[in-house]
Amino acid sequence: MTMFLIIAVTVLVFVVIFQIAxxxxxxxxxxxxxxxxxxxxKINGFMMVTFLVLGLVGVWYCNxxxxxxxxxxxxxxxxxxxxxxxxxxxxxxxxxVVFIATQIVLFWFAYKYQESDKRKxxxxxxxxxxxxxxxxxxxxxxxxxxxxxxxxxxxxTGDAPQNxxxxxxxxxxxxxxxxxxxxxxVLGKKYFKNIDxxxxxxxxxxxxKMVQDDIVMxxxxxxxKGRPVKLVIGSRDxxxxxxxxHFRMKMDAVPGIPTTIWxxxxxxxxxxxxxxxxxxxxxxxxxxxxxxxxxxxMKGVIDVLDQEEFDAKMAGLKSAYATLFPEKxxxxxxxxxxxxxxxxxxxxxxxxxxxx
Amino acid sequence: MSNEAVxxxxxxxxxHHDVHGDHHGEHHxxxxxxxxxxxxxxxxxIAKQFLIxxxxxxxLGGLMSVLFRLQLGYPDASxxxxxxxxxxxxxxxxxxxxxxxxxxxxxxGTVLVFFVLTAGLSGTFANFLIPLQVGARxxxxxxxxxxxxxxxxxxxxIMLSSIFVENGPFSGGWTAxxxxxxxxxxxxxxKTGMDLWLVSMALFVVSSLLGGLNYIATVLNMRTKGMSMxxxxxxxxxxxFTAVLGVLSFPxxxxxxxxxxxxxxxxxxxxxxxxxVNGVGALPNEGGSAILYQHLFWFLGHxxxxxxxxxxxxxxxxxxxxxxxxxxxxxxxxIGSLFAIAILAFLVWAHHMFVTGLNxxxxxxxxxxxxxxxxxxxxxxxNWITTLWRGNIRFTPGMLFAIGFVSLFISGGxxxxxxxxxxLDIHLHDTYFVIAHFHIxxxxxxxxxxxxxxxxxxxxxxxxxxxxxxxxIHFWITIAGAYMIFWPMHYEGLAGMPRRYYDYSVWExxxxxxxxxxxISTVAMxxxxxxxxxxxNFFYSIFKGRKVTTQNxxxxxxxxxxxxxxxxxxxxxxxIPEVYRWAYDYxxxxxxxxxxxxxxxxxxxxx
Numbered sequence: 001m002t003m004f005l006i007i008a009v010t011v012l013v014f015v016v017i018f019q020i021a022x023x024x025x026x027x028x029x030x031x032x033x034x035x036x037x038x039x040x041x042k043i044n045g046f047m048m049v050t051f052l053v054l055g056l057v058g059v060w061y062c063n064x065x066x067x068x069x070x071x072x073x074x075x076x077x078x079x080x081x082x083x084x085x086x087x088x089x090x091x092x093x094x095x096x097v098v099f100i101a102t103q104i105v106l107f108w109f110a111y112k113y114q115e116s117d118k119r120k121x122x123x124x125x126x127x128x129x130x131x132x133x134x135x136x137x138x139x140x141x142x143x144x145x146x147x148x149x150x151x152x153x154x155x156x157t158g159d160a161p162q163n164x165x166x167x168x169x170x171x172x173x174x175x176x177x178x179x180x181x182x183x184x185x186v187l188g189k190k191y192f193k194n195i196d197x198x199x200x201x202x203x204x205x206x207x208x209k210m211v212q213d214d215i216v217m218x219x220x221x222x223x224x225k226g227r228p229v230k231l232v233i234g235s236r237d238x239x240x241x242x243x244x245x246h247f248r249m250k251m252d253a254v255p256g257i258p259t260t261i262w263x264x265x266x267x268x269x270x271x272x273x274x275x276x277x278x279x280x281x282x283x284x285x286x287x288x289x290x291x292x293x294x295x296x297x298m299k300g301v302i303d304v305l306d307q308e309e310f311d312a313k314m315a316g317l318k319s320a321y322a323t324l325f326p327e328k329x330x331x332x333x334x335x336x337x338x339x340x341x342x343x344x345x346x347x348x349x350x351x352x353x354x355x356x
Numbered sequence: 357m358s359n360e361a362v363x364x365x366x367x368x369x370x371x372h373h374d375v376h377g378d379h380h381g382e383h384h385x386x387x388x389x390x391x392x393x394x395x396x397x398x399x400x401x402i403a404k405q406f407l408i409x410x411x412x413x414x415x416l417g418g419l420m421s422v423l424f425r426l427q428l429g430y431p432d433a434s435x436x437x438x439x440x441x442x443x444x445x446x447x448x449x450x451x452x453x454x455x456x457x458x459x460x461x462x463x464x465g466t467v468l469v470f471f472v473l474t475a476g477l478s479g480t481f482a483n484f485l486i487p488l489q490v491g492a493r494x495x496x497x498x499x500x501x502x503x504x505x506x507x508x509x510x511x512x513x514i515m516l517s518s519i520f521v522e523n524g525p526f527s528g529g530w531t532a533x534x535x536x537x538x539x540x541x542x543x544x545x546x547k548t549g550m551d552l553w554l555v556s557m558a559l560f561v562v563s564s565l566l567g568g569l570n571y572i573a574t575v576l577n578m579r580t581k582g583m584s585m586x587x588x589x590x591x592x593x594x595x596x597f598t599a600v601l602g603v604l605s606f607p608x609x610x611x612x613x614x615x616x617x618x619x620x621x622x623x624x625x626x627x628x629x630x631x632x633v634n635g636v637g638a639l640p641n642e643g644g645s646a647i648l649y650q651h652l653f654w655f656l657g658h659x660x661x662x663x664x665x666x667x668x669x670x671x672x673x674x675x676x677x678x679x680x681x682x683x684x685x686x687x688x689x690x691i692g693s694l695f696a697i698a699i700l701a702f703l704v705w706a707h708h709m710f711v712t713g714l715n716x717x718x719x720x721x722x723x724x725x726x727x728x729x730x731x732x733x734x735x736x737x738x739n740w741i742t743t744l745w746r747g748n749i750r751f752t753p754g755m756l757f758a759i760g761f762v763s764l765f766i767s768g769g770x771x772x773x774x775x776x777x778x779x780l781d782i783h784l785h786d787t788y789f790v791i792a793h794f795h796i797x798x799x800x801x802x803x804x805x806x807x808x809x810x811x812x813x814x815x816x817x818x819x820x821x822x823x824x825x826x827x828x829i830h831f832w833i834t835i836a837g838a839y840m841i842f843w844p845m846h847y848e849g850l851a852g853m854p855r856r857y858y859d860y861s862v863w864e865x866x867x868x869x870x871x872x873x874x875x876i877s878t879v880a881m882x883x884x885x886x887x888x889x890x891x892x893n894f895f896y897s898i899f900k901g902r903k904v905t906t907q908n909x910x911x912x913x914x915x916x917x918x919x920x921x922x923x924x925x926x927x928x929x930x931x932i933p934e935v936y937r938w939a940y941d942y943x944x945x946x947x948x949x950x951x952x953x954x955x956x957x958x959x960x961x962x963x
Contacts, residue, residue, distance in 0.1 A: 098770060121681050121948075134735060
């Protein structure tokens with residue numbers, strides 16, 4: 001019912017606007033077209049400067065309302081993310097000044113140079129000096145931004161630090177699977193044709209000794225505060241993307257082509273709850289690449305812990321191999337607390353990760 | 357009010373070289389309804405066909421955005437009438453289903469980018485303006501030109517039909533990345549809907565190529581006597597570069613689609629490797645690269661945004677100059693920057709792929725080249741602003757939209773500097789920041805260029821005027837609305853909010869924007885309604901608008917205004933006029949304007 005009402009009102013408004021517009025056209029003819037045209041020109045000229053003022057007020061008001069809801073109010077949650085933020089502020093300063101200056105000039109000129117019988121147009125087809133200035137100045141500003149950007153880019157995409165821990169992240173429709181390399185610090189081999197949703201979601205090759213201590217889990221990934229982590233990212237089906245807004249990081253998960261990112265978590269989840277004042281705060285992994293109808297629900301969680309909490313957490317976990325074949329578990333007789341994630345160099349891990 | 361009055365103002369300085377009134381009569385060859393309105397080979401009629409088909413798609417595409425904005429703005433509400441209207445598949449219980457949501461998002465993107473802003477914008481104005489402004493009776497090949505429209509029409513029909521198939525239209529995003537787009541088992545939208553999508557797009561590529569080759573041939577070979585390349589209006593330069601971009605890049609997209617068709621139907625593995633699909637098991641494909649498709653796609657995809665933007669830039673340059681009564685500032689710099697943009701357009705595609713894991717060194721080259729584009733863009737903006745400076749500005753609706761274009765191009769262009777810088781892009785990639793960026797700079801700005809062109813050249817198209825008051829309402833609500841819709845989206849992006857989500861309410865990090873999403877959806881509906889008002893104005897004015905009674909209502913210099921008020925097929929009665937000067941002698945030596953057809957006087961100053 002309300003729908004019909006809305007439609008009826010909309011149609012009515014249309015008819016009214018249309019009739020008024022039409023009628024004023026006839027009035028214009030009666031009043032003298034030239035006079036009406038000049039009047040309208042003045043109104044639109046005035047609107048130009050009004051729009052400028054209201055627009056700038058709107059920009060300010062929008063910032064008042066929504067700035068506090070962005071991630072910028074708090075520190076980035078990773079050491080590298082802080083560099084993203086500072087780069088963001090520099091870029092905002094440069095583009096912000098240009099934005100305000102050019103919009104003011106544009107609308108102000110439109111207002112100031114609106115048609116007037118008194119004005120004589122200035123024939124000004126070109127001026128080499130001016131054109132050189134506004135070619136060179138932007139070029140210099142952009143060079144500065146490129147230099148800052150590329151320094152960060154090479155840091156982010158460069159090798160992870162020696163002491164980084166490795167976690168493998170695998171996307172699937174619609175969730176994430178994590179794998180820790182276990183005490184040998186090496187991710188064992190896998191092959192996608194071994195995948196079995198119930199027993200072997202990653203297609204691990206059980207015969208590989210490196211596989212046998214790998215720990216596989218879903219839902220929540222555990223990281224250590226202050227310890228760099230290198231994520232080795234892959235996908236089981238379509239392209240996904242590991243989006244980590246709080247850490248300012250993101251990387252696609254592409255089937256058949258492993259990718260990596262690394263970063264250093266700066267605050268534990270508990271600390272972030274205090275920093276943000278949100279008791280429900282979670283580090284969420286959002287899938288940022290369209291992956292099907294469940295794309296919007298493909299959520300993972302990262303729990304950043306202290307080293308002790310992390311060690312305790314890991315000690316309680318069995319490797320995928322040991323869970324599946326309890327009779328072959330070499331650790332079965334031993335106390336579980338020896339299963340620690342070693343802080344060893346891990347370059348080898350990425351190499352063996354994807355395929356046989 | 358009146359545009360006629362514009363012309364009544366201080367008389368034209370020049371006498372036209374070849375002024376013919378309507379009474380001379382036009383070409384008398386036999387034309388039936390079919391040859392005149394349907395299978396027409398007249399570039400002006402083909403332009404109108406492109407325009408009106410584009411408008412139909414703009415309404416459909418806009419309506420789709422209203423529907424998915426309904427879901428985003430009111431994720432908890434249900435609208436039972438939606439199910440009555442659209443059926444259960446689309447709106448189960450009055451709530452847009454996820455499958456329908458993704459189908460809407462995908463079709464909205466495809467349709468707006470290709471059918472509205474490529475065919476509707478550059479198809480319309482390249483067809484309409486190139487022969488009229490270079491001084492030709494028609495395109496180099498009118499028949500090919502007709503085919504170009506009918507291939508587009510066929511593409512349209514097939515795309516439309518995909519909305520009605522069992523599993524719905526394609527729903528994997530307008531970029532159609534495989535493996536999602538290759539595997540019907542991974543997404544129901546990738547079944548029949550995707551086949552139709554691919555066929556439709558392939559036909560569209562054919563249409564673009566037929567059109568583009570024609571535009572290039574016409575500009576290069578069919579200019580009238582005296583019309584050297586450096587006397588061409590900037591519209592023609594822009595449309596020329598647009599056509600070159602299309603001809604060089606659409607075939608690459610086509611090849612990408614062919615490989616995709618092979619992967620989908622013939623068991624090849626160009627894009628597929630290491631895939632296990634739930635419910636199906638491991639696929640046999642090994643050795644393909646999903647990233648290869650992205651390279652092929654974006655090799656067109658990036659030039660495509662300039663294919664959309666350049667015609668708008670060209671028309672805006674022309675309209676700003678005419679209505680400031682002042683020459684465009686830096687004509688040669690404008691051509692140079694168009695040229696630079698056209699070259700760079702081919703060298704920046706991988707900036708869409710910074711987070712695919714591409715080689716960091718390669719990425720750094722693309723950062724450099726991407727940010728380089730800001731230089732010619734800055735030149736254009738400063739030149740447009742300087743064109744206004746010390747002019748004598750008439751705010752016709754066309755002029756308003758041209759000024760609006762410059763404002764939007766600045767706003768959206770500046771955020772390109774954020775996204776083109778890879779280290780920052782890592783954070784902002786695929787968030788609402790990107791949506792805000794490309795909608796403002798490419799979507800809305802180009803739409804504004806298109807509106808400017810329609811208001812400005814409507815008198816030439818139909819011999820009547822659009823209602824100006826409706827034009828003013830249309831402009832002011834649309835520009836205010838466009839900013840209200842897209843400006844706050846930057847903030848959502850700065851919160852990391854991802855694109856293409858059906859519902860944000862389960863996300864601790866993104867659910868704080870529920871109220872803002874509702875606001876955006878409401879404004880989007882109002883702005884959509886105002887576009888309908890424009891369409892009413894458009895179709896009403898075709899038949900009932902005020903008649904144009906003078907040949908050159910805007911007092912413009914270019915050749916189209918030397919034709920009869922309602923030109924027939926062939927454009928000029930008698931000889932095609934000769935050209936003696938560039939198109940921008942406004943306000944020179946105290947004369948208000950000097951048409952291109954007026955010979956240079958002995959006492960004229962040099963510039």
